[in-house]
Amino acid sequence: MTYCVAIALEQGLLFASDSRTNAGVDHVSTFCKMTIFEQPGEGAIVLLNSGNLATTQQVVSRLRKHELIQACPLTAMDSIFSVAELVGETLRAVIAHSRGETIGQSDVDYSATFLVGGQIRGEAARLFLVYPQGNFIESTADTPFFQIGESKYGKPILDRVIRPDIAMAEAVKCMLVSFDSTIKSNLSVGLPIDLALLKQDDLRIAQRFRIDLDDQYFREIRQGWGQGLRKVFNELPAPDWLAVDREPPLPSDSQR
């Protein structure tokens, strides 16, 4: 499985991906699921991927070899919309090719999903979710974040906190709480977490870093969140209307 999140804030874009892949529980590996195309001053694009690893690697390799990106990185692309189109077409072609050449097992799931975000000079930062079918949707002020992979465990805190006008620091904190919940509940999502920040109109990656088990800040978040939840839960009122508690205790001989 996989867990990736991308958030479109007024301040800029924020991307995060876990790095565990598995083909069955007895074949677990670490692969970075974040790809960056960058030409400082002209623009930067970040891709996050979930799904079949062979598919996603092939899509990224084809994109790297693509004439528009190779010959004249980014500037030939007039918009992140065009990049999303290119990712969608490439993704659909790779999946169709894999399905077509299948000789052995035919029930393999070749599908994959991409998050595509960034900014190219001349337009604002934009964020897209590209489906295995090659079509895609764009984030809006009402829906400023996308998740792919194992999205459920980590969604509630994003729903409560993420709005386009919050600060980048608050979004990073929220993202790490979301990853903590997901990693706790799904063994197939694992550290390290790759993060990338793109500041609006900077036209370059502001920061890229990796969070591992020994990361001091992530450890504080995990511990603080766990203890805080427990405290909030303990402070909630107990039901005082339970029949099981209202009844007198059964006669017993506790000395025996």
Add this chain to the structure above:
Amino acid sequence: MTYCVAIALEQGLLFASDSRTNAGVDHVSTFCKMTIFEQPGEGAIVLLNSGNLATTQQVVSRLRKHELIQACPLTAMDSIFSVAELVGETLRAVIAHSRGETIGQSDVDYSATFLVGGQIRGEAARLFLVYPQGNFIESTADTPFFQIGESKYGKPILDRVIRPDIAMAEAVKCMLVSFDSTIKSNLSVGLPIDLALLKQDDLRIAQRFRIDLDDQYFREIRQGWGQGLRKVFNELPAPDWLAVDREPPLPSDSQR
């Protein structure tokens, strides 16, 4: 969709189910997903179900007509294990029958899952999860609760709190937080919530009640939990190492 939870505590068993069913988003109804067979002093059995509504209703109807349960409720069943077996066999037969007589659309999912728990005089309270295939698993001290339906959103708090030795009141509180998270995140899980409590060795249902929108206690839990989460989140340290925050503000003319 559906959300049902059953917990096996040392104090007894606790059951809860939502009551929303839907066949597409334009066909939403309210159905109770909890069935109780009770013969006070001899024993009580609670069934919770998720999955195809026609399947689950047919299973419950067949069980009600079953000679063992009809002729001599419960006492003819020597163990909750036997009840789980009977539910499993009935469930498998109903699904096979529905599949066999399909004339029109053939991709309908007829499957369903049951939680079966209770106590019959002569043995301790027991809890089982019965799969659509008719086989089943039993709860243990290591895994004292089962969920069926939309289980992911509500699982983290259960994982953190539920142990066999906690009080029934704490388990009820935890269950309602779990339902709150699930209802918030999945439109197809909805109020009212049906709850049933069975106290160890009581051999009857101790309490059965329904929680609706206007339930004062549930409202306190929802509000307290939401505000508490937000407070814990706000108190977590912010990342002070973000490049986007470290950089000096860009020159701008804010008067213009």
